[in-house]
Amino acid sequence: MQALRSASPVCSCSSQDFAPSSVRKNVACSERSFVALKSTSRVWSSFVPRYSHNVTVSRHPQIRASAMGETESSTGEPGWVMVNGLSGKMGLETAKAALEAGLQLVPYSFTGRMGPDQGPLSKIDVEGVEVEVYGFGQRELAMDLCKQVSRRAVVIDYTVPAAVIGNASLYCSAGVPFVMGTTGGDREKLMRIVNDSKICAVIAPQMGKQVVAFQAAMEIMAEQFPGAFSGYKLKVTESHQSTKLDTSGTAKAVISSFKKLGLNFDLDQITSVREEEGYKAMQVPEDYYNAHAFHTYRVSSPDDTVAFEFKHNVCGRKIYAQGTVDAVLFLMNKIQKQTDGELEGKVFNMIDVLREGNMR
Amino acid sequence: MQALRSASPVCSCSSQDFAPSSVRKNVACSERSFVALKSTSRVWSSFVPRYSHNVTVSRHPQIRASAMGETESSTGEPGWVMVNGLSGKMGLETAKAALEAGLQLVPYSFTGRMGPDQGPLSKIDVEGVEVEVYGFGQRELAMDLCKQVSRRAVVIDYTVPAAVIGNASLYCSAGVPFVMGTTGGDREKLMRIVNDSKICAVIAPQMGKQVVAFQAAMEIMAEQFPGAFSGYKLKVTESHQSTKLDTSGTAKAVISSFKKLGLNFDLDQITSVREEEGYKAMQVPEDYYNAHAFHTYRVSSPDDTVAFEFKHNVCGRKIYAQGTVDAVLFLMNKIQKQTDGELEGKVFNMIDVLREGNMR
Numbered sequence: 240m241q242a243l244r245s246a247s248p249v250c251s252c253s254s255q256d257f258a259p260s261s262v263r264k265n266v267a268c269s270e271r272s273f274v275a276l277k278s279t280s281r282v283w284s285s286f287v288p289r290y291s292h293n294v295t296v297s298r299h300p301q302i303r304a305s306a307m308g309e310t311e312s313s314t315g316e317p318g319w320v321m322v323n324g325l326s327g328k329m330g331l332e333t334a335k336a337a338l339e340a341g342l343q344l345v346p347y348s349f350t351g352r353m354g355p356d357q358g359p360l361s362k363i364d365v366e367g368v369e370v371e372v373y374g375f376g377q378r379e380l381a382m383d384l385c386k387q388v389s390r391r392a393v394v395i396d397y398t399v400p401a402a403v404i405g406n407a408s409l410y411c412s413a414g415v416p417f418v419m420g421t422t423g424g425d426r427e428k429l430m431r432i433v434n435d436s437k438i439c440a441v442i443a444p445q446m447g448k449q450v451v452a453f454q455a456a457m458e459i460m461a462e463q464f465p466g467a468f469s470g471y472k473l474k475v476t477e478s479h480q481s482t483k484l485d486t487s488g489t490a491k492a493v494i495s496s497f498k499k500l501g502l503n504f505d506l507d508q509i510t511s512v513r514e515e516e517g518y519k520a521m522q523v524p525e526d527y528y529n530a531h532a533f534h535t536y537r538v539s540s541p542d543d544t545v546a547f548e549f550k551h552n553v554c555g556r557k558i559y560a561q562g563t564v565d566a567v568l569f570l571m572n573k574i575q576k577q578t579d580g581e582l583e584g585k586v587f588n589m590i591d592v593l594r595e596g597n598m599r
Numbered sequence: 600m601q602a603l604r605s606a607s608p609v610c611s612c613s614s615q616d617f618a619p620s621s622v623r624k625n626v627a628c629s630e631r632s633f634v635a636l637k638s639t640s641r642v643w644s645s646f647v648p649r650y651s652h653n654v655t656v657s658r659h660p661q662i663r664a665s666a667m668g669e670t671e672s673s674t675g676e677p678g679w680v681m682v683n684g685l686s687g688k689m690g691l692e693t694a695k696a697a698l699e700a701g702l703q704l705v706p707y708s709f710t711g712r713m714g715p716d717q718g719p720l721s722k723i724d725v726e727g728v729e730v731e732v733y734g735f736g737q738r739e740l741a742m743d744l745c746k747q748v749s750r751r752a753v754v755i756d757y758t759v760p761a762a763v764i765g766n767a768s769l770y771c772s773a774g775v776p777f778v779m780g781t782t783g784g785d786r787e788k789l790m791r792i793v794n795d796s797k798i799c800a801v802i803a804p805q806m807g808k809q810v811v812a813f814q815a816a817m818e819i820m821a822e823q824f825p826g827a828f829s830g831y832k833l834k835v836t837e838s839h840q841s842t843k844l845d846t847s848g849t850a851k852a853v854i855s856s857f858k859k860l861g862l863n864f865d866l867d868q869i870t871s872v873r874e875e876e877g878y879k880a881m882q883v884p885e886d887y888y889n890a891h892a893f894h895t896y897r898v899s900s901p902d903d904t905v906a907f908e909f910k911h912n913v914c915g916r917k918i919y920a921q922g923t924v925d926a927v928l929f930l931m932n933k934i935q936k937q938t939d940g941e942l943e944g945k946v947f948n949m950i951d952v953l954r955e956g957n958m959r
Contacts, residue, residue, distance in 0.1 A: 447905075448827060449827060449828055449898075449905065449907065452820055452824045452827040452828070452860075453907060455820065455823070455824070456816045456817065457816065459819050459820070459823070460812055460813075460819070463815070463953070463954060464812045464815070464956075465957065466957025467808060467809055467812040467953050467957075469957045471809070500812075501957055527904075540917070540918065542917065544887075544914040544915050544917055545807075545809065545911075545912070545913050545914070545917070545918045546910070546912045547813060547909075547910065547911050547912075548908065548909070548910035549909055549910075550906070550907060550908035550909075551905075551906075551907050552905070552906045552907075552908075553904070553905050557900070557902065557904055557905070558900065558904070558905045593824040593827050594823060594824060596824075596825045597825065597826025597829045597861055
């Protein structure tokens, strides 16, 4: 179930997206001095490979064409992105979205699963790019391979909750900025690991940028206008694929905002739809019975003369994949523009990504 | 048509509700000194009646029971409200909402229409309170009568656009705070008249508090997250009574927010419904064909896998009447709490009312 949630982050709770800024820590420049470079190579300057694996990089034409090492400066060349958890649905969708956005896909990846001691577990073709997928035990090797491709790659993690902490530690020790799309795991520990590192990351359980914008709008309305809907009634219906056993976390987060607006509502009043008849009533397209997140919130006056209705209906995983890629572009832009290491230990969320404006 | 818009402020443009605070002026304490009283009598302390009409106040039992004059201090007694334009649908609905909210209704009112030189035009029964309605030419008399009932009454204006400036001037010279629900007229001049006066007022073309909250939420989302819906499509449908000839002003305001969110949309793409077949499709209850404001905004991704839908559907006038009463309660609270005349010349809007929180 956890792995499934990771692969299908539909309606995962996004409370973290609204975490107060106090949880974000911007570690001041440590005793260790960094070479003052304007390019993103700053992030990588302290990296010493723990493996001296002799990688056959030349197998990959797009890597042969890439300038390597420090000389790979910020010349406007598309950034490199490594997608871990590529064998999952969410990882694959995100890798495709990255290519669509013009990013270059690192042809190495690792998963949360164990594999053989030697060689990749499998090779996956992503729109013509062949990616070698390594097992969990060879993730350090995979990271080294990635860094030989580009020392400024950004990682996307769509693995499994059990791997979240270990992976984050690896990215931090390797000095690789990352976007954590995998849900679950010890989120506080995850934050601390980045805060204590020299890298920056985007950590968000809900990567659907537009859904996060909607949630934030409801929360801002609640904060600004408490009790504006006092006396009104609320009805919430959420429909998801039948494999989703728990109630929608996104619905819970939005309901929390509505309660601040003056609406009385108990979470057990949510109508959760998990079967075909309900899908039809909610107008879920048949092709998406197994991958959708439909939400309807209906707010009405006591006498029913006034009604507000808010819907956010998602089919498939594209919105999450695109939001993840926007988070990557956000990180690349931020790193590009930093001047004095102010991003060390910084954790961003999707609200930060949204505030930055349109990414492409 | 103007009078009709005044009587049915359905979907009037609320751009003023989002006016920058710079248009609100808080006149500093003038040379004229005011007696420092903690009660609301401050606002009235400079008033000298221009009429010494001998009013038969005793005809109205609720007035006999009321403490009069300066001694009518803030003892928690329900406030008095005068509703001008009571002969219109909006005025009558608002008077009823005021009584429902526990306010006392001043038994005098005036309209935008001319009438006989002597005596009221008519008497209107509002939930057992008989209100004498005077013609436009006798509005100063009506104001004097109001002030003999209570020197701390607040006025609600639901007259006609042509009367807006004249009425506002009268309220200001009489030193009576007011809520201007009447739309139209020279709005800038209206603001200036209050700014240059010693009173405060709520001026808002859209009194539906919850609708204003929704509009504000969309605008805040647009300001905070520009381009969040870039590439998405927008479809807008609005349905109103057939007598509404122009396109919904509320829809235009919300579309302006959506455009900042990255959506391309021309105003001529709005679908305006003004006939029965359309009402049925929009599920407007038949009883409200002649008084409703239904709005649907549908935002969808290029491939239609993601859709957001926002609806605000209003039947009748109750929401506007209740919002107007909330604005009155807001003014009364503000006046009650002021300590050094900081409300002189101050114009509030419905955003200010909403920010204050639940009014009752």
